[in-house]
Amino acid sequence: MTITSAAEAIRASGLRVTDSRTAVYGALRSRPHASADEILADVAGDLPHASRQSVYNALNDFAxxxxxxxIEPAGRSMLFELRVGDNHHHLVCTGCGRVEDVDCAVGHAPCLHPSDGHGFELVSAEVTYWGRCADCAAASRVS
Ligand SMILES: [Zn+2]
Ligand SMILES: [Zn+2]
Known part of the structure; x- marks a missing residue:
C-alpha cells in the first residue's frame, strides 16, 4: 500500500486542501476512532488557532x-476513522471506551443478509459489539 500524503488524499476526494484539513487528516491517520476533541488536541500544536468547530467541519467534510x-456508539461522542468502504464493525469497551476494528461477522464483507430485508436495497451494515476489553475485565477480577 502506498502512503499518499494528506494533501493528495484530500484532493483525490474532491475537497480543497486547507491547512486545517491537512492537519486533521494527519491526526486521524495516527489515531483511528478519534473524537473531534481528541483530534483538536492533536492538531493544537500545528494549528494553534484551530477551533472545535473547524475540526468538526473538516471531519464532516471528510465523511x-x-x-x-x-461511527456513533450509542451514548458516546461521535468518532471518526479513515478506514472506509469495507463495512467493518466495532468492538466498544463499556469500561474504558477502547474501540477495536473487527471484520465482518459472517465471513465475507459486507454482511448484508438480515433475516428480513423488507425489500430494501442494502448498501451497508453497522454492528457494534459492546462489552469489556481484556484489560478492564482483568482489572475487575483483581479488585
Ligand atoms: Zn476497557
Ligand atoms: Zn474502525
Missing amino acids: DAGLARR
Missing part, C-alpha cells in the same frame, strides 16, 4: 466526501 467514516 461526506467518503474519505472518513463516522
